Every structure is written in C-alpha cells, then in structure tokens.
Amino acid sequence: MSEHGPIVIVGTGLAGYSLARELRKLDKDTPVILVSADDGVSYSKPMLSTGFTKGKDADGLAQADVDAMQAQLGIEIRPHTQVTGIDVDARQLQLADGALSYGRLVLACGADVLRLDIPGDGGDRVFSINDLGDYRRFRDTLGEGRRVAIMGAGLIGCEFANDLRNGGIEVDVIAPCDALMPGLLPDAAANAVQRALTDLGVRFHLGEVVERIDRADDGVCLSLSDGSTLDADLVVSAIGLRPRTALAADAGLAVNRGIQVNRALETSAPDVYALGDCAEVDGHVLLYVLPLMACARALAKTLTGERTEVSYGVMPVMIKTPCCPTAAYPPPADAAGDWQTDADGNSVRARFVSPDGELLGFAVTGDFAVEKQALAKEVPPLHG
Ligand SMILES: Cc1cc2nc3c(=O)[nH]c(=O)nc-3n(C[C@H](O)[C@H](O)[C@H](O)COP(=O)(O)OP(=O)(O)OC[C@H]3O[C@@H](n4cnc5c(N)ncnc54)[C@H](O)[C@@H]3O)c2cc1C
Structure with missing residues (x-):
C-alpha cells in the first residue's frame, strides 16, 4: 500500500465527512483532502424531508460551512471543484483547474437522481431534491406557492408528501405503482401509510403516470395517463436514484449497479476505495445512512493500517412519515x-x-x- 501523498476523498456528503471524522479519531496527522463539486456545507441529508415539519429552510438545515469543517477536522476542503477524471496509474485526479495527486483515494460521490423526459414546456418547474442546494432552489422557487405535485411514491416521495402537508401545502402524489414504497413495504403496511397520509389530506393518483407538464398561468398543469389533469405550483420528482459510477467506469474500475467494492471497501484499482451511495459493497447497493456509517468506521481502520471488513448487521429503515x-x-x-x-x-x-x-x-x-x-x-x- 502506498503511504505517500494525502488521502483524497471525493465528496462532502455524509459518506465523505463521516469517513474524515472517523479517520481523525484514529490519526490526527495524515493529510486529508476532500474535493467536492458542491459548496461543501455539512448537513444531514435525511433532514431535507423534514424541513416544513421542523420549521427549517435550507439555511436552517445547514450545519457547518467549509471553514468550520476544516477547523473542526484538521482537513483541507476544496469546494466547487469537479473531479473530471482519475488516472489510477499516475495516482492523480483531474480537476477542472489542474491535477491532484493522491496516496489513497476514496470515492464518496453519491448517487444521481433519475430524470424523466416528460413532454411539455413546464420542465423548469420540476425539481429533484437530493442535496441541500436542490432543497434551497426548491424552497426559493416555491415561495408562497401552496400546491405541489410529487412524482413517485417511494420512501422519499412519501416523506416529502407528509412534510409538505405539515407545512400546509396541498399535495398530489402520482405514481405507477399500486401501493406505496414497493420493495420496502408489504401491501398491508403500505396501505396503512397511505390511509394515514390520505387522512392528512394527501391526494394519491396511483397506477398513473404523468404524460405532460405544461406551464399554466400561475404554475403548471399535469396531464395524467387516465386523461385527467391537475394544477400545481411546482412538481417534485422523486422517482429514484442511481449510484454515480461514471468517474470510476471511465477510469477502468469495475462497476456494476454501483462502484464495485469488497467488504474492505477496495475497488478493483490499487489504493482506491468507495463508500456511500456510489458504492456496491459485496453486491449490496444500500442508499441509507447506517450502512455508510458502518463503512466509514471500517475504512478509517483500513486507511490507518488495520485492514478491516465492514459488517452490516441488521439495519431497519425508518420512514419519516410522522402521521404513521x-x-x-x-x-x-x-x-x-x-x-x-x-x-x-x-x-x-x-x-x-x-x-x-x-x-x-x-x-x-x-x-x-x-x-x-x-x-x-x-x-x-x-x-x-
Ligand atoms: C430526502 C431524502 C431523505 C432521506 N432520508 C433518509 C433517512 O431517513 N434515513 C437514511 O438512512 N437515509 C436517508 N436518505 C439517504 C441518505 O441521506 C443517503 O444515503 C446519504 O446521505 C448519501 O450520502 P453520500 O455522501 O454517499 O452522497 P451525497 O450526499 O450525495 O454526497 C456526494 C458528494 O459527492 C460530490 N461529488 C459527486 N460527483 C463529484 C465529482 N465528479 N467531483 C467532485 N465531487 C463530486 C457531491 O458534490 C457531494 O458532495 C435520504 C435521502 C434523501 C434524498
């Protein structure tokens, strides 16, 4: 293992910052550099679907800026810096403004939202919310708007439905499935959550898809597959996520649904590791916090000299639908x-x-x- 050069982590989400925190518990001295395409503000992503319930906007959900994180963890952070390539032979990252050498490299670059190409001229009123910047744009654009249509009835769509209702917003949920959160909940549990959300005032359009989104005077008009239409100020698209694998794939790393790593979080390239939403760990893609925390603890040990495999144990998923x-x-x-x-x-x-x-x-x-x-x-x- 090469000990020369800094540990470079791509990403300042929960995976990147959790690893930096775990590393610093074990080793105060090895240089650690975090490179992030975003502003590097530390926040807890699960809280994005609790903003209205907790009375917090994007600023209220931000926990610490780059300066505070650098001081707290004794690390260097390069925000607004997109990594455009990895040269695993030269042990270098290509950045928009130059190159950065690494001793060990950790990919913590998250997941991309799935996007639908829906006909109509209302596309600029459709928001996916997968980071604090997305949330800020959504809240700023919503302003005093009081009607939101959500595409998708998975965990994130249902959590936003509950949270927006708690904020007094009218909510329609449109999804092709017959029951909420397919794959996560059996029908009996899904139906209970649906009844509770319906009692809260959420309107469900299950078994339907959105066929058009057109601008209307004060928002958008959605055309559904059953021939009906509904009006909204904004649309939230919550139809799923896909691990970000392009950077790794372009560098020749093994990629399947996610960046493939073994239980020691090792990719197919020497001294390159991955964790968090971008990683497929021993065949599992788990886009949740507890798995990435377990990975961060194990990888911190490996990077400080004690090769350690992650053990996931039992990690139930908590769904933040306070009405049920x-x-x-x-x-x-x-x-x-x-x-x-x-x-x-x-x-x-x-x-x-x-x-x-x-x-x-x-x-x-x-x-x-x-x-x-x-x-x-x-x-x-x-x-x-
Ligand atoms: C609304 C919502 C609610 C959720 N609720 C829960 C919950 O209740 N419980 C739970 O367990 N999980 C929940 N999750 C999932 C959980 O939040 C994620 O699994 C976790 O935050 C992922 O962290 P990450 O660091 O892997 O990815 P991200 O937070 O997406 O971080 C990726 C980082 O990589 C950077 N990056 C990407 N590409 C590049 C590049 N080329 N160059 C430089 N930087 C790059 C990005 O800028 C970012 O800093 C929720 C998710 C959402 C969206």
Missing part, C-alpha cells in the same frame, strides 16, 4: 416465505416468515413501530 411512524427490514428478494400480518387500524405488524419458521423480514407501522428494535434482534443480519 414506520420501520421496515425487507426480506432478501429471493427469500421463500409468507407475510403474516396483525393489524389494528393503521397499526400494522407484518412479519415475513420462512417455511421453517425463521423471521426473515418485517414492517411495522403506527403503534407497532416501537417494536422495531425487538424484531431486529430476531432477523438474520445482511452479513455477519
């Missing part, structure tokens, strides 16, 4: 078994049980959500 608190730990996609469900109104306990009686996954909503810790002790970890 929900937690889920989906079973493996290919697992044999059945969902067994108890329900009391919008409180649902769904357990996925194998033919030999083993609990492989669960979803709990409403009053049963408090059982998540107890259930988490019964299911097998993602890997030991």
